[in-house]
Amino acid sequence: MSIKIREYPGVHIKTRDLREGKIPLVRWRPKAKYAWSAGAAISRFLNELKEGKIIGRKCRKCGRILVPPRMYCEWCFKPTDEWVYVKDSGTVMTYSISYIAADATRIKEPVIVAVIALDGASPGVGILHKLGEVKPENVRIGMRVKAVWKPREEREGSITDILYFKPI
Numbered sequence: 001m002s003i004k005i006r007e008y009p010g011v012h013i014k015t016r017d018l019r020e021g022k023i024p025l026v027r028w029r030p031k032a033k034y035a036w037s038a039g040a041a042i043s044r045f046l047n048e049l050k051e052g053k054i055i056g057r058k059c060r061k062c063g064r065i066l067v068p069p070r071m072y073c074e075w076c077f078k079p080t081d082e083w084v085y086v087k088d089s090g091t092v093m094t095y096s097i098s099y100i101a102a103d104a105t106r107i108k109e110p111v112i113v114a115v116i117a118l119d120g121a122s123p124g125v126g127i128l129h130k131l132g133e134v135k136p137e138n139v140r141i142g143m144r145v146k147a148v149w150k151p152r153e154e155r156e157g158s159i160t161d162i163l164y165f166k167p168i
């Protein structure tokens with residue numbers, strides 16, 4: 001025989017009880033601060049973006065050019081060897097049309113996010129960025145695109161120094 005509990009013992013807490021001070025409540029905003037090191041490869045990558053350039057790392061053993069750069073080649077189990085500039089143009093490898101903003105709210109104008117294989121980087125190596133100056137229905141895999149940069153004085157060494165990639 002099963003017993004169905006229709007009412008639990010105790011008193012339900014209501015928002016009103018908190019507001020009216022019937023229940024002790026402590027509010028505390030911690031002064032949490034943190035610093036994060038981007039590391040050797042990404043630091044150089046970000047500084048180069050400020051100059052309007054995209055840089056990668058080359059592994060001489062497998063010949064791959066990695067963008068964003070990595071100091072270590074996971075294929076060869078060895079450090080990468082040299083810095084190599086790649087172009088700010090490339091090819092859309094895959095994309096997604098998003099009607100949801102970063103804070104999960106619904107947006108009317110969709111954001112088009114794409115993986116872009118940059119010219120000069122190895123096949124299969126791509127960066128994730130936004131597409132602009134193109135309607136969602138006109139985006140195609142294999143589409144040629146080029147970076148649209150922020151004005152030089154507004155760049156701050158961030159991936160957002162590139163506003164988006166537009167079709168060429």
Ligand SMILES: [Zn+2]
Pocket residue numbers: 059060061062063064073074075076077
């Ligand atoms: Zn390698």
